[in-house]
Amino acid sequence: MKILVCISNVPDTTTKIKFAEGNTSIDTAGIQWVINPWDELSLTRALELKDDVTSGIKSVTVIHVGTAASEPTIRKALAIGADDAIRVNAISSDAWFVAAQIAEVVKKEQFELIMCGIESSDYNGSIVGGMISEFLGIPSVSAVSDIKIENGQPVLIREIDGGKEVVNVPVPFVAIVQKGIAKEPRIAAMRGIMMARSKPVKLIEPVAVDPMTQVVEFEKPAPRAACKFVDADNPAQLLDLLQNEAKVI
Amino acid sequence: MSVLVYTENWDGKFKKLSFELVSYATGIAKMLNTTVTAVSIGRVDEGELSRLGNYGANKIINVNNEQLAVLDSQAYASVISEISGKENASVIVISNNNTGKAIAPRISVRLKAGVGSGVSRLPLNLNPFTVYKRVCSGSAFAHLVIKSDVKILTLAQNSYDLIETPVNATIENLNPVVDGSLLKTVVKNVQKQSGRILLTDADIVVSGGRGMKSPDNWPPLVELATLLGAATACSRPVSDEGWRPHEEHTGQTGKIIAPNLYIAVGISGATQHLAGISSSKYIVAINSDKDAPIFEAAQYGIVGDAMKVLPKLIEAVKEIKK
Numbered sequence: 001m002k003i004l005v006c007i008s009n010v011p012d013t014t015t016k017i018k019f020a021e022g023n024t025s026i027d028t029a030g031i032q033w034v035i036n037p038w039d040e041l042s043l044t045r046a047l048e049l050k051d052d053v054t055s056g057i058k059s060v061t062v063i064h065v066g067t068a069a070s071e072p073t074i075r076k077a078l079a080i081g082a083d084d085a086i087r088v089n090a091i092s093s094d095a096w097f098v099a100a101q102i103a104e105v106v107k108k109e110q111f112e113l114i115m116c117g118i119e120s121s122d123y124n125g126s127i128v129g130g131m132i133s134e135f136l137g138i139p140s141v142s143a144v145s146d147i148k149i150e151n152g153q154p155v156l157i158r159e160i161d162g163g164k165e166v167v168n169v170p171v172p173f174v175a176i177v178q179k180g181i182a183k184e185p186r187i188a189a190m191r192g193i194m195m196a197r198s199k200p201v202k203l204i205e206p207v208a209v210d211p212m213t214q215v216v217e218f219e220k221p222a223p224r225a226a227c228k229f230v231d232a233d234n235p236a237q238l239l240d241l242l243q244n245e246a247k248v249i
Numbered sequence: 250m251s252v253l254v255y256t257e258n259w260d261g262k263f264k265k266l267s268f269e270l271v272s273y274a275t276g277i278a279k280m281l282n283t284t285v286t287a288v289s290i291g292r293v294d295e296g297e298l299s300r301l302g303n304y305g306a307n308k309i310i311n312v313n314n315e316q317l318a319v320l321d322s323q324a325y326a327s328v329i330s331e332i333s334g335k336e337n338a339s340v341i342v343i344s345n346n347n348t349g350k351a352i353a354p355r356i357s358v359r360l361k362a363g364v365g366s367g368v369s370r371l372p373l374n375l376n377p378f379t380v381y382k383r384v385c386s387g388s389a390f391a392h393l394v395i396k397s398d399v400k401i402l403t404l405a406q407n408s409y410d411l412i413e414t415p416v417n418a419t420i421e422n423l424n425p426v427v428d429g430s431l432l433k434t435v436v437k438n439v440q441k442q443s444g445r446i447l448l449t450d451a452d453i454v455v456s457g458g459r460g461m462k463s464p465d466n467w468p469p470l471v472e473l474a475t476l477l478g479a480a481t482a483c484s485r486p487v488s489d490e491g492w493r494p495h496e497e498h499t500g501q502t503g504k505i506i507a508p509n510l511y512i513a514v515g516i517s518g519a520t521q522h523l524a525g526i527s528s529s530k531y532i533v534a535i536n537s538d539k540d541a542p543i544f545e546a547a548q549y550g551i552v553g554d555a556m557k558v559l560p561k562l563i564e565a566v567k568e569i570k571k
Contacts, residue, residue: 013501014520017385026385037502095354096363118350121386121501121524125366126345126403130322130354139433140322142351145495155437159347159496161259161449163441169433176351179502180495210396212363216379217392221527227534227544232553235562238533239569241549246531248510249453249477 001149001171003046003060004111006102006128007077008036008092008120009070019218026122026218035073037185038117040080042175044182045147046115047081055149059083063105065090065098065206078196079188085199090206093214095123099131100209106136112171113154118143118178129176139173145180252278252285253338255329256301257348258293264450265411266344268304272412273404274342275305276371286310286336287418288329290317295420302418304411309420310336316427320348321434324427326355331425333360338399345403346449353403362399369408369528386501386524406449407507408528448497451480453510454529456499458484458522460515460536460555464492469559470514476566482506484516500525515555518543535559 011017012032020027035043043062050057062077064070065088074085086109088101106114116129133140145164146157156167156175188196230238242249254274256267271287278285287306289298291313298309310332317324329352333341341356343349345367357364365380373379377394380402384391448454455474457467474481481497488498499506501521507528514535516522523546526532534547537554544550551558 011385013386013524017388019389026389041502094363096357099354099358123384123391124382124386125364126350127354127357127364127366130351131358133323134326134355134358140351140355141434142322143347158436160439160441161347162443162445162447163439165436165440166438168435168437173433179498184489212357212361212395212397213365214394214396215384215391216394218384219390219392221387221390224546225548227547227550229550229552232551232558233561235551235558235565236568238549238551238562239565242510242531242533243569246510246548248531 001057001112002110003049003057003113003115004106005039005043005046005060005062005082006114006116006132007039007043007062007064007073008117008122009033009064009066009073010036010120010122013037013121023218024216033070033073035077036117036120038119038177040185041182042115042117042177043077043080043082044186045177047186048182049147049149056152057149061086061111063088063102065092065101067091074201075196076188078199079192080186081192083199085201086204087201088204088206093211095125095127095131096212097209099128100135101206103132103135104207105204106132114172114174116174116176118176129174133174139169140176141167141169141173142176144175144177147175147177147181250281250283250339251336252281252283252340252342253333253336254285254287254306254342255352256287256289257344258289258291261291261293261297263297263300266346266406266450267301268411269406269409270342270344270404271301271304271306273371273409275412275414277340277342278305280371280375281339284308286338288312288332290325290328298420299418303413303415305414305416306418307416309418311420311422312425313422314424314427316432319434319436320351321432322351322355323431323433325352326359327431328425328427330356330359332423333399341399341401343401343403345405349403353401357401360399361397362401363395363397364401364403365393365395366403367405368402369405383528387527388524405507405528446478446480448480448482448499448504449506451508453477453479453512454482454499454506454508455479455512455514456482456484456516457487457493457514458516459486460517461487462556466556467493469563473559473563473566476563476570484522513543513547514559516543517541518546
């Protein structure tokens with residue numbers, strides 16, 4: 001079984017976001033780029049599965065749609081332990097464009113398990129994984145918090161309101177993974193960093209697809225009013241504010 | 250033309266989320282000068298279905314088909330897409346919850362419809378169709394233009410007020426033939442906790458961080474939550490340490506919530522945590538460090554040790570509940 005892990009290149013969460021070109025784009029100057037946190041956990045779980053020889057996972061490939069500027073993020077994924085990488089050489093205009101590109105690659109190369117993070121921390125779309133599966137006409141399971149391979153068959157945990165379900169689905173399929181899929185992201189060891197330099201990154205030119213959406217303006221959230229402090233010995237005052245000013249209790 | 254809204258049910262009942270969706274769909278329908286059709290999948294009785302009319306659903310399509318008893322995103326997407334075509338929907342409204350995230354992108358591909366996900370306001374503009382959505386995990390918002398003829402919007406939970414606009418809804422029963430080859434998801438086992446307020450549904454949330462110092466210190470926090478009818482939550486270090494279950498983790502990679510009131514106890518307010526709670530209408534912070542970033546996000550604050558403040562706060566709540 002071969003696993004494909006989709007990774008997105010996003011600004012580190014602690015980066016201060018600034019806008020450029022009249023608030024129509026994110027200012028990339030000074031941004032620290034990282035693997036999208038959910039994709040990093042997804043990659044970690046894929047590698048854990050491969051480490052278990054009984055799982056029958058042959059390889060873990062990462063795929064990214066982006067320009068050469070994303071190379072460091074791809075190398076990081078390889079350093080963490082992916083066997084090889086595919087980069088579709090294009091600006092990732094929107095979810096539709098990205099999903100269409102990845103689906104096109106999967107049509108040509110066989111993968112049984114395709115893993116996507118449930119969301120990217122930049123556009124917070126939660127749509128690419130589901131789109132890939134529909135472009136391919138294969139099943140998808142969303143909100144997956146665990147994947148095991150038992151007797152060659154994937155067994156998933158799907159999070160539902162107030163609980164979880166054990167779900168089976170035949171391969172090939174797309175697993176859209178969330179918190180819980182791996183405990184902590186795997187960190188690249190020095191050996192991995194050295195090896196990553198010689199691992200193959202296949203470059204693929206995009207197919208022609210028109211994006212469906214476009215951000216025309218960014219704005220900052222409205223600033224919140226300054227915090228009103230209440231004396232620690234007088235919590236009744238806090239309740240008074242919550243009852244009569246905020247009217248929330 | 251119409252606005253289509255998918256209203257999920259929970260054991261045959263709708264909840265606030267369902268009515269928020271219909272209120273939102275009705276708001277868009279008014280902008281477009283058209284009507285609202287709601288789609289319900291599963292066994293929901295007529296009385297419950299007609300409640301959707303209170304929020305403006307003109308027509309309710311009731312799909313009751315045993316093949317759809319289990320959420321299979323492929324099958325659900327096919328049924329909703331087909332109904333959308335018949336209803337000539339120009340906008341489809343779905344929740345941005347787990348179910349919505351599973352089916353909206355699949356409907357998108359079927360109908361070649363662009364998605365605006367996690368919207369929290371009515372569209373800013375109809376031409377070009379522009380929606381307002383949260384990006385960068387809450388540190389920015391974007392005006393997103395959707396270029397396709399049909400648009401799919403997923404609505405962030407607790408972000409749109411319920412608006413009662415009663416109409417006489419007609420209920421149409423539909424029993425579509427579901428292509429068996431689309432039904433691939435097999436659910437082997439379900440574990441569900443009942444009787445607890447779901448974090449994502451809660452109007453009030455009481456949440457604890459590392460400042461709680463030990464998992465043994467949680468009883469007063471839980472007591473406060475019970476008194477307020479609140480759900481309990483926690484920060485990431487707390488769930489990573491195993492002090493609280495990971496379902497309670499609220500923050501960028503955990504649950505994103507938007508309650509009316511969020512009480513953060515012993516939470517410093519790292520960017521990742523704020524990403525999960527910044528849409529709360531009011532934030533109360535209780536922290537021993539007066540310089541903690543949580544106070545920048547909070548409207549009300551108490552500087553003090555959680556273990557000393559909580560008992561006093563509990564007593565004060567008991568006093569007003571008398």
